[in-house]
Amino acid sequence: MSRTRKQAEDWYRHPKYYEAIFGADTARELDFLEAVNALYGTGGRTWLEPACGAGGRGAAAARRGYTLIGYDVSPEMLAHARQRLPPSLRRRVHLSLDRMESFAPRRWRGRVDLAFNLVSTFRYLDSEEAALSHLRHTRELLRPEGVYVLGFHLTDYARTTVEHERWVGRVGQEGVICNTREWPPDRRRRRSRMRNRLEIIGPRGRRRIETNWYFRTWNEREAEVLLTRAGFQLVGLYTFDAAIDEPISWDSNRLDRILILARR
Numbered sequence: 001m002s003r004t005r006k007q008a009e010d011w012y013r014h015p016k017y018y019e020a021i022f023g024a025d026t027a028r029e030l031d032f033l034e035a036v037n038a039l040y041g042t043g044g045r046t047w048l049e050p051a052c053g054a055g056g057r058g059a060a061a062a063r064r065g066y067t068l069i070g071y072d073v074s075p076e077m078l079a080h081a082r083q084r085l086p087p088s089l090r091r092r093v094h095l096s097l098d099r100m101e102s103f104a105p106r107r108w109r110g111r112v113d114l115a116f117n118l119v120s121t122f123r124y125l126d127s128e129e130a131a132l133s134h135l136r137h138t139r140e141l142l143r144p145e146g147v148y149v150l151g152f153h154l155t156d157y158a159r160t161t162v163e164h165e166r167w168v169g170r171v172g173q174e175g176v177i178c179n180t181r182e183w184p185p186d187r188r189r190r191r192s193r194m195r196n197r198l199e200i201i202g203p204r205g206r207r208r209i210e211t212n213w214y215f216r217t218w219n220e221r222e223a224e225v226l227l228t229r230a231g232f233q234l235v236g237l238y239t240f241d242a243a244i245d246e247p248i249s250w251d252s253n254r255l256d257r258i259l260i261l262a263r264r
Protein backbone atom coordinates (compact mmCIF):
# COMPACT_ATOMS: atom_id res chain seq x y z
CA MET A 1 0.00 0.00 0.00
CA SER A 2 1.35 3.47 -0.82
CA ARG A 3 2.27 5.89 1.92
CA THR A 4 1.46 9.60 2.01
CA ARG A 5 3.97 11.87 3.69
CA LYS A 6 2.65 15.34 4.47
CA GLN A 7 5.07 18.23 4.53
CA ALA A 8 4.56 21.95 5.04
CA GLU A 9 7.16 23.70 2.95
CA ASP A 10 7.77 26.16 0.20
CA TRP A 11 6.86 24.63 -3.18
CA TYR A 12 9.49 26.83 -4.84
CA ARG A 13 12.12 24.59 -3.24
CA HIS A 14 11.01 21.97 -5.79
CA PRO A 15 11.38 23.68 -9.18
CA LYS A 16 11.05 20.51 -11.22
CA TYR A 17 7.50 19.98 -9.96
CA TYR A 18 6.64 23.66 -10.46
CA GLU A 19 7.91 23.36 -14.02
CA ALA A 20 5.93 20.18 -14.68
CA ILE A 21 2.75 22.12 -13.99
CA PHE A 22 3.46 25.66 -15.19
CA GLY A 23 6.29 25.33 -17.71
CA ALA A 24 4.12 24.71 -20.77
CA ASP A 25 2.87 27.91 -22.38
CA THR A 26 6.16 29.73 -22.86
CA ALA A 27 6.04 30.15 -26.65
CA ARG A 28 2.53 31.64 -26.65
CA GLU A 29 3.45 34.04 -23.83
CA LEU A 30 6.63 35.12 -25.60
CA ASP A 31 4.65 35.80 -28.78
CA PHE A 32 2.39 38.02 -26.68
CA LEU A 33 5.34 39.85 -25.08
CA GLU A 34 6.93 40.46 -28.48
CA ALA A 35 3.64 41.87 -29.77
CA VAL A 36 3.35 44.14 -26.69
CA ASN A 37 6.94 45.29 -27.17
CA ALA A 38 6.22 46.23 -30.78
CA LEU A 39 2.83 47.85 -30.10
CA TYR A 40 3.42 49.74 -26.85
CA GLY A 41 7.16 49.72 -26.18
CA THR A 42 10.52 50.37 -27.78
CA GLY A 43 10.74 47.07 -29.69
CA GLY A 44 14.17 46.75 -28.05
CA ARG A 45 15.95 43.60 -26.98
CA THR A 46 16.80 44.01 -23.28
CA TRP A 47 14.15 42.35 -21.12
CA LEU A 48 13.74 41.93 -17.37
CA GLU A 49 11.78 39.27 -15.49
CA PRO A 50 11.32 40.10 -11.79
CA ALA A 51 10.79 36.92 -9.70
CA CYS A 52 11.81 34.84 -12.72
CA GLY A 53 11.42 31.52 -10.90
CA ALA A 54 12.66 28.45 -12.75
CA GLY A 55 13.62 30.62 -15.73
CA GLY A 56 11.58 29.00 -18.53
CA ARG A 57 10.51 32.26 -20.13
CA GLY A 58 13.95 33.80 -19.73
CA ALA A 59 15.66 30.91 -21.50
CA ALA A 60 13.06 31.04 -24.28
CA ALA A 61 13.57 34.81 -24.66
CA ALA A 62 17.34 34.32 -24.84
CA ARG A 63 16.82 31.70 -27.55
CA ARG A 64 14.91 34.36 -29.51
CA GLY A 65 17.94 36.66 -29.21
CA TYR A 66 16.96 38.84 -26.23
CA THR A 67 19.24 39.83 -23.38
CA LEU A 68 17.43 38.67 -20.26
CA ILE A 69 17.88 40.01 -16.75
CA GLY A 70 16.18 37.85 -14.12
CA TYR A 71 16.17 37.61 -10.36
CA ASP A 72 14.37 35.62 -7.70
CA VAL A 73 14.40 35.23 -3.94
CA SER A 74 14.55 31.40 -4.14
CA PRO A 75 18.04 29.87 -4.51
CA GLU A 76 16.50 26.58 -5.71
CA MET A 77 14.48 28.24 -8.48
CA LEU A 78 17.54 30.26 -9.56
CA ALA A 79 19.75 27.16 -9.61
CA HIS A 80 17.18 25.49 -11.88
CA ALA A 81 17.09 28.59 -14.11
CA ARG A 82 20.90 28.57 -14.40
CA GLN A 83 21.23 24.89 -15.04
CA ARG A 84 18.75 24.86 -17.94
CA LEU A 85 20.84 27.37 -19.93
CA PRO A 86 23.14 25.93 -22.60
CA PRO A 87 26.57 27.63 -22.72
CA SER A 88 25.59 29.47 -25.92
CA LEU A 89 22.83 31.38 -24.07
CA ARG A 90 24.66 32.13 -20.82
CA ARG A 91 26.21 35.39 -21.96
CA ARG A 92 22.76 36.77 -22.75
CA VAL A 93 21.12 35.83 -19.43
CA HIS A 94 21.96 37.68 -16.19
CA LEU A 95 20.49 35.97 -13.13
CA SER A 96 20.79 37.01 -9.51
CA LEU A 97 19.40 36.26 -6.06
CA ASP A 98 17.36 39.34 -5.21
CA ARG A 99 14.00 40.68 -4.09
CA MET A 100 11.20 42.48 -5.92
CA GLU A 101 11.16 45.13 -3.19
CA SER A 102 14.70 46.31 -3.89
CA PHE A 103 16.15 45.13 -7.23
CA ALA A 104 17.54 48.15 -9.12
CA PRO A 105 21.25 47.68 -9.86
CA ARG A 106 23.00 50.74 -11.26
CA ARG A 107 24.28 48.89 -14.33
CA TRP A 108 20.76 48.28 -15.68
CA ARG A 109 19.13 51.62 -14.84
CA GLY A 110 17.38 53.16 -17.84
CA ARG A 111 18.37 50.21 -20.04
CA VAL A 112 15.40 47.83 -19.93
CA ASP A 113 13.01 47.83 -22.90
CA LEU A 114 10.41 45.50 -21.45
CA ALA A 115 9.86 44.04 -17.98
CA PHE A 116 7.34 41.25 -17.39
CA ASN A 117 5.84 39.58 -14.35
CA LEU A 118 2.85 37.55 -15.42
CA VAL A 119 1.31 35.16 -12.92
CA SER A 120 0.14 37.12 -9.85
CA THR A 121 3.63 37.02 -8.30
CA PHE A 122 3.17 40.75 -7.65
CA ARG A 123 0.65 39.77 -4.96
CA TYR A 124 3.47 38.33 -2.82
CA LEU A 125 4.38 41.95 -2.07
CA ASP A 126 2.48 42.14 1.18
CA SER A 127 2.16 45.88 1.86
CA GLU A 128 1.55 49.13 0.00
CA GLU A 129 5.18 50.13 0.70
CA ALA A 130 6.59 46.88 -0.69
CA ALA A 131 4.46 47.11 -3.85
CA LEU A 132 5.34 50.77 -4.33
CA SER A 133 9.02 50.11 -3.81
CA HIS A 134 8.93 47.30 -6.41
CA LEU A 135 7.15 49.44 -9.00
CA ARG A 136 9.40 52.46 -8.45
CA HIS A 137 12.57 50.37 -8.70
CA THR A 138 11.33 48.61 -11.84
CA ARG A 139 10.38 51.98 -13.36
CA GLU A 140 13.93 53.22 -12.75
CA LEU A 141 15.27 50.30 -14.77
CA LEU A 142 13.08 51.01 -17.80
CA ARG A 143 14.09 53.13 -20.74
CA PRO A 144 11.90 56.27 -21.03
CA GLU A 145 9.70 54.49 -23.61
CA GLY A 146 9.94 51.04 -22.00
CA VAL A 147 6.96 49.12 -20.58
CA TYR A 148 6.22 46.89 -17.59
CA VAL A 149 3.84 43.99 -18.38
CA LEU A 150 2.28 43.09 -15.03
CA GLY A 151 -0.23 40.24 -14.72
CA PHE A 152 -2.23 39.61 -11.55
CA HIS A 153 -5.75 38.87 -10.35
CA LEU A 154 -7.72 41.79 -9.03
CA THR A 155 -9.88 41.11 -5.97
CA ASP A 156 -13.65 41.14 -5.72
CA TYR A 157 -14.21 41.93 -2.03
CA ALA A 158 -17.78 40.64 -2.31
CA ARG A 159 -16.55 37.10 -2.98
CA THR A 160 -17.49 34.69 -0.16
CA THR A 161 -16.55 31.37 -1.78
CA VAL A 162 -13.21 29.56 -1.83
CA GLU A 163 -11.65 29.52 -5.31
CA HIS A 164 -10.00 26.31 -6.45
CA GLU A 165 -7.72 25.50 -9.39
CA ARG A 166 -6.30 22.09 -10.29
CA TRP A 167 -3.57 21.12 -12.75
CA VAL A 168 -1.77 17.87 -13.55
CA GLY A 169 1.71 17.25 -14.92
CA ARG A 170 4.49 14.67 -15.12
CA VAL A 171 8.20 14.42 -14.22
CA GLY A 172 9.68 11.17 -15.55
CA GLN A 173 7.89 8.35 -13.72
CA GLU A 174 6.18 10.72 -11.29
CA GLY A 175 2.73 12.17 -11.75
CA VAL A 176 2.13 15.61 -10.19
CA ILE A 177 -1.26 16.95 -9.12
CA CYS A 178 -1.39 20.60 -8.09
CA ASN A 179 -4.34 22.09 -6.19
CA THR A 180 -4.42 25.76 -5.27
CA ARG A 181 -7.05 27.41 -3.08
CA GLU A 182 -7.70 31.07 -2.43
CA TRP A 183 -9.98 31.84 0.53
CA PRO A 184 -12.35 34.87 0.50
CA PRO A 185 -10.50 38.16 0.88
CA ASP A 186 -10.05 39.91 4.20
CA ARG A 187 -10.69 43.50 3.15
CA ARG A 188 -9.49 45.10 6.39
CA ARG A 189 -6.14 43.29 6.33
CA ARG A 190 -5.91 43.49 2.52
CA ARG A 191 -5.06 39.82 2.08
CA SER A 192 -6.36 36.38 1.04
CA ARG A 193 -5.25 33.12 2.55
CA MET A 194 -3.67 30.80 -0.06
CA ARG A 195 -2.79 27.12 -0.05
CA ASN A 196 -0.96 25.02 -2.61
CA ARG A 197 -0.81 21.24 -2.45
CA LEU A 198 1.42 19.22 -4.73
CA GLU A 199 0.71 15.48 -4.69
CA ILE A 200 3.59 13.52 -6.17
CA ILE A 201 2.73 9.96 -7.14
CA GLY A 202 5.62 7.73 -8.17
CA PRO A 203 7.02 4.21 -7.95
CA ARG A 204 8.06 4.81 -4.31
CA GLY A 205 4.64 5.97 -3.13
CA ARG A 206 2.89 9.29 -2.64
CA ARG A 207 4.27 12.48 -1.24
CA ARG A 208 2.57 15.78 -0.43
CA ILE A 209 4.20 19.20 -0.49
CA GLU A 210 1.92 21.80 1.09
CA THR A 211 2.56 25.53 1.11
CA ASN A 212 0.47 28.15 2.93
CA TRP A 213 0.79 31.89 2.49
CA TYR A 214 -1.17 35.14 2.06
CA PHE A 215 -1.57 37.14 -1.13
CA ARG A 216 -2.17 40.88 -0.97
CA THR A 217 -5.51 42.02 -2.40
CA TRP A 218 -6.04 44.82 -4.93
CA ASN A 219 -9.31 46.01 -6.38
CA GLU A 220 -9.44 48.39 -9.38
CA ARG A 221 -9.38 51.55 -7.29
CA GLU A 222 -6.53 50.36 -5.02
CA ALA A 223 -4.48 49.35 -8.06
CA GLU A 224 -5.12 52.68 -9.81
CA VAL A 225 -3.96 54.69 -6.80
CA LEU A 226 -0.83 52.56 -6.46
CA LEU A 227 0.14 52.84 -10.13
CA THR A 228 -0.26 56.61 -10.08
CA ARG A 229 1.87 56.90 -6.94
CA ALA A 230 4.55 54.75 -8.60
CA GLY A 231 4.70 57.04 -11.66
CA PHE A 232 3.11 54.62 -14.13
CA GLN A 233 0.19 54.99 -16.53
CA LEU A 234 -1.90 52.20 -17.98
CA VAL A 235 -1.52 52.07 -21.77
CA GLY A 236 -3.04 48.64 -22.50
CA LEU A 237 -5.07 45.96 -20.72
CA TYR A 238 -5.54 42.22 -21.41
CA THR A 239 -6.69 39.05 -19.65
CA PHE A 240 -4.48 36.06 -18.80
CA ASP A 241 -5.50 34.68 -22.23
CA ALA A 242 -2.70 36.98 -23.48
CA ALA A 243 -4.44 37.56 -26.81
CA ILE A 244 -2.97 40.72 -28.34
CA ASP A 245 -6.02 41.25 -30.59
CA GLU A 246 -8.39 41.16 -27.61
CA PRO A 247 -7.67 44.10 -25.30
CA ILE A 248 -10.24 44.69 -22.54
CA SER A 249 -11.45 47.82 -20.76
CA TRP A 250 -10.78 48.75 -17.13
CA ASP A 251 -14.44 48.08 -16.23
CA SER A 252 -14.33 44.51 -17.64
CA ASN A 253 -15.75 41.82 -15.35
CA ARG A 254 -12.64 39.67 -15.88
CA LEU A 255 -10.38 39.89 -12.83
CA ASP A 256 -7.34 38.18 -14.40
CA ARG A 257 -5.57 41.23 -15.78
CA ILE A 258 -2.37 41.88 -17.68
CA LEU A 259 -1.55 45.56 -17.32
CA ILE A 260 0.73 47.28 -19.81
CA LEU A 261 2.39 50.07 -17.84
CA ALA A 262 4.40 52.97 -19.25
CA ARG A 263 6.32 55.64 -17.38
CA ARG A 264 4.28 58.83 -16.83
Ligand SMILES: C[S@@+](CC[C@H](N)C(=O)[O-])C[C@H]1O[C@@H](n2cnc3c(N)ncnc32)[C@H](O)[C@@H]1O
Nearest residue numbers: 012051052053072073074077099100119121124
Ligand atom coordinates in the same frame (compact mmCIF):
# COMPACT_ATOMS: atom_id res chain seq x y z
C1 LIG B 1 4.50 31.88 -9.18
S1 LIG B 1 6.27 31.84 -9.26
C2 LIG B 1 6.53 32.66 -10.81
C3 LIG B 1 7.83 32.35 -11.43
C4 LIG B 1 7.98 32.86 -12.85
N1 LIG B 1 7.87 34.29 -12.93
C5 LIG B 1 6.96 32.19 -13.73
O1 LIG B 1 6.08 32.88 -14.25
O2 LIG B 1 7.03 30.97 -13.89
C6 LIG B 1 6.66 33.05 -8.06
C7 LIG B 1 8.14 33.30 -7.86
O3 LIG B 1 8.27 34.48 -7.09
C8 LIG B 1 9.38 34.34 -6.23
N2 LIG B 1 9.21 35.38 -5.18
C9 LIG B 1 8.25 35.46 -4.23
N3 LIG B 1 8.40 36.58 -3.52
C10 LIG B 1 9.48 37.22 -4.03
C11 LIG B 1 10.14 38.46 -3.73
N4 LIG B 1 9.69 39.24 -2.73
N5 LIG B 1 11.20 38.82 -4.48
C12 LIG B 1 11.65 38.02 -5.47
N6 LIG B 1 11.08 36.84 -5.80
C13 LIG B 1 9.99 36.46 -5.09
C14 LIG B 1 9.32 32.91 -5.79
O4 LIG B 1 10.56 32.45 -5.28
C15 LIG B 1 8.89 32.22 -7.09
O5 LIG B 1 10.00 31.79 -7.84
